[in-house]
């Protein structure tokens with residue numbers, strides 16, 4: 308009987324995994340979520356790849372533990388119910404079992420801790436930045452600042468496009484923005500994240516970044532990707548009425564295109580005094 312249930316659970320798990328694996332390649336979009344997506348967005352940075360790998364390890368560990376516990380429960384229910392086992396044993400200790408149920412979970416935790424701490428270190432330790440930009444969360448839009456020392460010296464606001472405009476531009480609704488954060492491929496990019504009013508969160512799934520934008524405090528995160536394209540993210544901290552409508556769009560281009568964009572952007576946003584004033588009023592870098 309127990310064997311039957313164990314087999315049934317394994318078959319069900321196998322079917323779910325097979326179905327998700329079959330759906331994955333067709334459904335996965337780069338840099339944005341897709342319909343019926345079963346897994347995370349395709350990673351394009353080292354951090355995101357490590358997150359994805361750790362997630363895969365954890366899924367197997369969690370599945371194995373859950374099935375094991377389920378199996379034990381079913382075993383106990385079948386073997387030791389009142390009918391099957393009318394005279395219960397008085398046994399209270401089993402040294403071997405007690406050592407095993409302490410030691411095995413410890414080993415599992417160590418097995419999880421190694422990739423976990425490695426990932427944490429990779430996320431927290433900023434590499435030497437090639438480019439530093441500021442991302443400032445407002446109720447309810449983002450603004451970005453390219454410092455003078457970065458060949459920039461301009462700031463601009465980035466608002467969500469209306470559904471009609473997004474469809475017209477062939478971009479995903481609720482994620483497309485009017486002014487994208489443009490950055491080059493193959494460079495270490497440090498994003499200084501700030502909040503102008505309440506706590507927001509700068510999160511882009513494909514980069515594996517998620518950093519709180521706290522008023523009066525500067526947080527930093529980083530990413531580096533070789534893959535050009537547009538990557539969408541969202542504010543991921545409940546920040547008020549229009550929290551859902553302040554998406555993030557990062558366009559990764561070649562360094563040559565980036566240099567050309569900088570020239571254009573400097574002209575385009577030169578008169579953007581509002582943006583610069585907002586940025587100027589924010590706390591200075593505490594690096």
Ligand SMILES: [Cu+2]
Nearest residue numbers: 507508542546
């Ligand atoms: Cu927000």
